[in-house]
Amino acid sequence: MTIRVLVADDEPLVRAGLRMVLRPAADIEVVAEAGNGADALDAVAASRPDVALIDIRMPGMDGLTMVRELKHRNLAVTAIMLTTFDLDDYLHTALAEGAVGFLLKDTPPRRLADAVRSAAAGELVLGPAAARRLVAAYTRQAPAAARAARDRLAKLTAREGAVAAEIARGRSNAQIARALGIAETSVKAHVSRILTKLALDNRVQIALLVRDAET
Structure with a gap:
């Protein structure tokens, strides 16, 4: 190709x-x-x-x-x-x-x-130099980014936090529903509330925020 x-x-x-x-x-x-x-x-x-x-x-x-x-x-x-x-x-x-x-x-x-x-x-x-600088910058900023991410996620309820964690694992709404024992319509509602509470645009941003919090 x-x-x-x-x-x-x-x-x-x-x-x-x-x-x-x-x-x-x-x-x-x-x-x-x-x-x-x-x-x-x-x-x-x-x-x-x-x-x-x-x-x-x-x-x-x-x-x-x-x-x-x-x-x-x-x-x-x-x-x-x-x-x-x-x-x-x-x-x-x-x-x-x-x-x-x-x-x-x-x-x-x-x-x-x-x-x-x-x-x-x-x-x-x-390029090699850019890669080194990016790693160095991430290393410097990681603790602060993790704290900020955890502070944002603290706005969520326990159930919303669980849904966010499943999203970070790459799971679909149907998979999340089975994992948490709730209806798929409930998952969709939780995702909508998570996006609103955290001022995010999509599921990828939810996943990235969760991963930042786990750094």
């Missing part, structure tokens, strides 16, 4: 270089390119790539804004951020906005092709 790639960068030479780097990979095809985020969004909608290589700094709409817009417009493409600026703010913002990768532009050609394959498979793709 060929992985379809879009390249978004304001420098024509960089776009040409990325095409050249990826051309030898028989399973990867660059299907579109753009010089700014707005044009890249149109190209994503038109060409339906699997993976987008996106420069963080572009005129008009930058890469971080573009990733945010991909999510808002429900455009199903996996984003890898490319940059010459190895900054923590860029890294954290990119991942928070939904990117699955953060690489420097001097990434070796073979590593770039492997990164595209990994991203297409749903894996997180980070």
Whole structure:
């Protein structure tokens, strides 16, 4: 299966270089390119790539804004951020906005092709330095995040807490109903109340909050 790639960068030479780097990979095809985020969004909608290589700094709409817009417009493409600026703010913002990768532009050609394959498979793709910094930041923040998560979960009743714990285990409403010995309609009602009480949008966020609390 060929992985379809879009390249978004304001420098024509960089776009040409990325095409050249990826051309030898028989399973990867660059299907579109753009010089700014707005044009890249149109190209994503038109060409339906699997993976987008996106420069963080572009005129008009930058890469971080573009990733945010991909999510808002429900455009199903996996984003890898490319940059010459190895900054923590860029890294954290990119991942928070939904990117699955953060690489420097001097990434070796073979590593770039492997990164595209990994991203297409749903894996997180980070350069070595970015990975080290992310782990260090998580280690520093984990105790505080766990306390904050436990404080939020304390708003739930015992039954709601049990439902939240089952959601974190990846169980469906029917499975939760069987595990807790309650009706599936009751599970749905509990989930709705959990989302409202915790100001969350979906079950994934419930699961992540529970896991933070268990850190």
